[in-house]
Amino acid sequence: MIEQSTIAIIATMLAGMGGGIALVAWTESQGKRTELRENTQPCAECQGETTTVCNVCNGSKQDPLDDSKSCTYCDGKGRIKCFNCAGSGIQPRFLDRLSPDDFMD
CATH class of the missing domain: 1.20.5 (Single alpha-helices involved in coiled-coils or other helix-helix interfaces)
Structure with a gap:
């Protein structure tokens, strides 16, 4: 039993x-x-503008170590493509940010 x-x-x-x-x-x-x-929510980082202020020169367009040269990170533009939305201006869904290739060596 x-x-x-x-x-x-x-x-x-x-x-x-x-x-x-x-x-x-x-x-x-x-x-x-x-x-x-459909995903139409604007990006939280760039507010839909597709670019953000360069984090090296802080938008000054000048190399922070040598004022006579332009910033090499943003090519003297003062702005860079948004890393969060990859320049699309649309907030990516959480799982859209990752792909299987991100985990492969």
């Missing part, structure tokens, strides 16, 4: 597996719904 504690352990294990599978399925369906929805 099977003890009641054994039945409880098996039931808990099956419920946990079922819950885990349900969570994975739900996450997948949410990802598909997100892909279908």
Whole structure:
């Protein structure tokens, strides 16, 4: 005869597996719904302008170590392409920022 504690352990294990599978399925369906929805939210870093102030010269366009030369990081423009949105002006969705290639060596 099977003890009641054994039945409880098996039931808990099956419920946990079922819950885990349900969570994975739900996450997948949410990802598909997100892909279908249009993304028009402006970037939080550049406010949709596609560029940000150069973080080396702080927009002065001059090399901070030698004022007679232009900044080599921004090519003397004082602004650089936004790193957050890659210059698109649209706020990327969290998972859109990463690709499998980012994790490959």
